[in-house]
Amino acid sequence: MTEPPAKRGKSRSGTPKSDGSAPGRSDSPVTRAAVLDAALAIIDSDGVEGLSMRRLADKVGRDPMVIYRHVPNKAAVLDGVAEIIIAKLSVDPTAADWDAQLRAVARDFRELALAHPRVVPLLVTRPLATPLGLRPPSVVRPLEDMLALLTRAGFSGADALHIYRALFGFLYGHVLNELQEVVERPDETDEVLRLGLHRLPISEFPLLRELAPLLAAYDGAAELERGLDILLTGLSAALPGPA
Structure with a gap:
């Protein structure tokens, strides 16, 4: 004799209660961290345009309403993804050599x-879209630690902030330029043709x-070091500050 299937709870209307999970999906607890990790995986694979709340819910294995309990909208998801990446960036405010520490951060x-x-x-x-005091502590921490590093080295607070802004302005431009070189590099072998300079x-x-060979032979790591030499020196x- 076979046992009858286990009874599921019913609502007052007689329909089965939903636990918020999609059929056949995991019943493990959903956390904000898990939602953001799933969003990062989607963006890594298909870009920001490939992210939607429905797709994120499918990735996590839950009904979209469960996702909304942790992130109210897509903008919050994007802020969170930027947050978890920036949180991986650490600055040692006690480092003895401020120049070497900034190079390591870069x-x-x-x-x-x-x-x-x-x-x-x-x-x-994304970080620029939120007032400084409203950003998560993990996003603000690199700024605080870098200011501590530079003021301990002898720079004034104003100059330390200037160095921070100059460094990250340079870094943002550098990585965007390097990624463009990597992603949009055509297949032609001749440098002038490959860069489209013949047009x-x-x-x-x-x-x-004249500089086509140098432009084509882009070395991101070397360009970063050269840029840091120019900027930090x-x-x-x-x-005024440390000698």
Whole structure:
């Protein structure tokens, strides 16, 4: 004799109660972290345009209403994804060599950008959409630690903030440029053709044509180091502070 199937709870209307999970999906608890991790996976795969609340719910294995309990809308999801990436960036405010520490931060930022290229636009734009005091502590922490690092090194607070802004302005531009080189590099072998410079009048753009081999042989890591040399050496010489 077979046992009857287990009875499911019913609502007053007689319909089965829903636990918020899609049929055949996991019953493990849903957390904000799990939702954001799923969103990051979708963006890594298909970009921001591939993310929707419905698709995110499918990825997590829950009804969309369960997702809305943790993130009220797509904008909050995008903010959260930028948050979990930036939270991976750490600054040692006690480092003895401020220059070396900023270089380490820059290299770490580049590695994060290359690991999540489709998230880079969020890293550049999303934090700016929220007032500083309303951003999550994990997003503000790198700024606080970098200001501590630089003021302990001897810079004034105003100059420390200037260095922070200059560094990250440079980094945002660098990673966007490097990713464009990686993603939009055509297949032609000749540098002038590969960069599309043959479409430009040589009489008007002689230097670009002349530098085509260097432009084509783009080395992101080397460009980062060269840019840091120029930026940090210049800041150190121009601002009063540590020798």
